[in-house]
Amino acid sequence: MKKNVYIDTISFLFVLLFVYTATSKFLDFTLFKEQIAQSPILAPVAKGIAWLVPLSEVGISLMLLIPALRLKGLYLASGLMIAFTIYILLIMKFSAHLPCSCGGVISLLSWKDHLIFNSVFIVLGVIAIWLSKHNIVPIGQSHLQH
Numbered sequence: 001m002k003k004n005v006y007i008d009t010i011s012f013l014f015v016l017l018f019v020y021t022a023t024s025k026f027l028d029f030t031l032f033k034e035q036i037a038q039s040p041i042l043a044p045v046a047k048g049i050a051w052l053v054p055l056s057e058v059g060i061s062l063m064l065l066i067p068a069l070r071l072k073g074l075y076l077a078s079g080l081m082i083a084f085t086i087y088i089l090l091i092m093k094f095s096a097h098l099p100c101s102c103g104g105v106i107s108l109l110s111w112k113d114h115l116i117f118n119s120v121f122i123v124l125g126v127i128a129i130w131l132s133k134h135n136i137v138p139i140g141q142s143h144l145q146h
Helices: 002-027 029-037 043-065 067-094 104-108 111-133
Strands: none
Touching: 002 029, 002 043, 002 067, 002 104, 002 111, 029 043, 043 067, 067 111
């Protein structure tokens, strides 16, 4: 049962993060799209990425809230954080002066702080996936249901 608490907590943290950042991106969508367009890496696909990222964050959050889809959601959440981290590493290598398009207060972090922040979420995601795969009780069920 303790494992489920950890999995639920980590899932909730991802939901909180993704819903918050997606909402802030949608609330100032024009700015978000402009910031994506400034990226030398994403400029050619800025319009699509501007929609894909927040919609993915919302979709993954919904998966994390549905017990039957939680493990898939954890894989996708961790994968998205890995993708964001790779993007940050590329930005730091090629043009560290670009504005962050993360949304909300998270955009106030430095690129190095982003790496730390993302790394923490990646580690949490890996822990939740590992616990899910080694969990005797399926996610979303209590010991009383067996």
